Amino acid sequence: MPDTNPTVWLTLQAHNPAVLIDYLVGTFGFDLVARHGEGETVEHAELLWPEGSGGVMLGAYKPEGHWTREPGTAGGYVVTSDPDRLYERVLAAGADIIVKINETPYGSREFVVRDPEGNLWAFGTYTGAPRGGHPS
Structure with missing residues (x-):
């Protein structure tokens, strides 16, 4: 685990945030801090x-x-290693x-899930283009 806190956060609002928290922790393995x-x-x-x-902030x-x-x-x-x-x-x-779960044309092994609130979550191996890379 990194020694620093995230500097970019996904922010969500939920009709039932307690259920969403339990889902993100229990189903995906996020750590509630x-x-x-x-x-x-x-x-x-x-x-x-x-x-x-990475991190998620959420509330009602x-x-x-x-x-x-x-x-x-x-x-x-x-991003997940497994x-x-x-x-x-x-x-x-x-x-x-x-x-x-599938192999994508851009080299990721990934899948997509919908959470109880309807948000979409993709999990995969693609870590993004390197810094300084240029779009083609």
Whole structure:
């Protein structure tokens, strides 16, 4: 695990953030590192990906808020060193698989899952283009 906190966060809002937290931890293996709120109320939570430096911040959907997005409309890509093992884990958890594990034309082994709020999550081996790379 990296020694520094993430500097880029995926931010989500959820109709039922407690359920989404349990899903992200139990199904995908995120680590819950912070949760603020009483009981089932989640004002703010932070989850870290155990294989890298990425994180997710989430909380309850508040349509009147200044930083609001409709739940279930986000998508994220998470790099994993062992997509086959993770795929078996999400299958065993009964996840909603949108794209089965496959090899992509850009060299990734990956799959796509829909979470209980409707967000799409791709997990794969593609780590992105190197810094200084140029689009073709």
